[in-house]
Amino acid sequence: MSTQRPRPARVGVIGLGAMGLGIAETLHQSGFDVTGCDINASARTAFVALGGASVESPAELHDCEIVLTVVINGHQVEQVLFGEQGLASTLARGSLILQCATIAPSQAKALHARLTSHGLGMLDAPISGGAARAKSGELSVMASGAPETFAQAQSVLDAMAAHVYRLGDAPGVGSSMKLVNQLLAGVHIASAAEAVALGIRMGLAPEVVFEVITHSAGNSWMFENRVPHILSGDYTPLSAVDIFVKDLDLVHQTGRELSMATPVAASALQQFMAASGAGFGREDDAAVIKVYQKLSGITLPSAANDDTVQVSPRK
Known part of the structure; x- marks a missing residue:
């Protein structure tokens, strides 16, 4: 008899722009304990108004089991994970990063190697569909990663996406x-x-x-x-x-x-x-x-x- 992995106790969403806010709202409405993170105070206020919690620094998401990076570019991904207030050094080993930003495949591979050295998993999981589909939980996710990372992320993916494309075990394929x-x-x-x-x-x-x-x-x-x-x-x-x-x-x-x-x-x-x-x-x-x-x-x-x-x- 198969067993379903329990949903994570706490989920973080870094980047509360049009897409990130929609994802955070969808996960919150689906019953997840969601904390949003953004340097923009108005973005944090918008999520709090929807009933969520918010922090300014990625490092403050240290007790999350899964964190989604929904930022603009590869430089921002680098900063939120490994910068001065980066997340990678504060998360518990075994936690998972869903890397949702559009970045170069070569960077996705490098991020996976660095996160692995911190004892963290990574699902290379860029998203598509726009702000409306983010808010309705109907995104497309183009994902690659180890089978155990898919299993760990399953409940989050089910809530945020209409289509999850499992493209392989290797980081970079999703990107x-x-x-x-x-x-x-x-x-x-x-x-x-x-x-x-x-x-x-x-x-x-x-x-x-x-x-x-x-x-x-x-x-x-x-x-x-x-x-x-x-x-x-x-x-x-x-x-x-x-x-x-x-x-x-x-x-x-x-x-x-x-x-x-x-x-x-x-x-x-x-x-x-x-x-x-x-x-x-x-x-x-x-x-x-x-x-x-x-x-x-x-x-x-x-x-x-x-x-x-x-x-x-x-x-």
């Missing part, structure tokens, strides 16, 4: 798959922006472009999800331009490590870099279309040219 996803996501967003910009430049109404393309072969998930941001003129960051500057640069760096050219991803990277350089880095990634606004003078949907809602996107 490799996430880079494939991010290459496609970045290219699709940049392509969607270019297509809508071209339509506007040719005199087509952007809402009509959206309606036709979402019922045609040129549609993509990103087109259907991001173009409504353009139609409403709302660039409130759900996933920022600078995220794709970082992620597509990781694709480029990994391709260079493998001596493999990634020209389509490189072209998309240049568009996101142009948007960031023009001052749109912290806006929603759909703001990559503003590069075309600057270069070709197209008029984007807005009410009084101030990025407020003008049209209602398809539901």
Whole structure:
């Protein structure tokens, strides 16, 4: 008769941004004892308002059995684990890190080796799905790690994800798959922006472009999800331009490590870099279309040219 591993007594979530806050809320609502960690006081306050506990320093999560890192980049992962107030030296041996940030596969392998030396487990577990699916517990997790780490994390994964892809025993495989996803996501967003910009430049109404393309072969998930941001003129960051500057640069760096050219991803990277350089880095990634606004003078949907809602996107 099989036995189910008991759920962890305490779970930590480092990084209470759009994705991390949604995950922390989902786990809290699923009955886990969750402590969120973020240097941003307003982020901590937001989680406390939902009924959770919060701390400022990763080291304060020392009594957690499982800790998820949901931060922006590899440097932040390094700092929260091994920095001055890092977690690795304070966790009890046998505790588990779910590394959910998008990082280079080579870094995932190095982190696993360092955490192992501290007596800690690691599941290489990047996530996808956006803030809404994080909040609803319907993320996709692209994970790799030893079977015992999957068993240890099972109850947490069940609560936060609709799909958990077990990609192998080796660290780095999950991060490799996430880079494939991010290459496609970045290219699709940049392509969607270019297509809508071209339509506007040719005199087509952007809402009509959206309606036709979402019922045609040129549609993509990103087109259907991001173009409504353009139609409403709302660039409130759900996933920022600078995220794709970082992620597509990781694709480029990994391709260079493998001596493999990634020209389509490189072209998309240049568009996101142009948007960031023009001052749109912290806006929603759909703001990559503003590069075309600057270069070709197209008029984007807005009410009084101030990025407020003008049209209602398809539901």
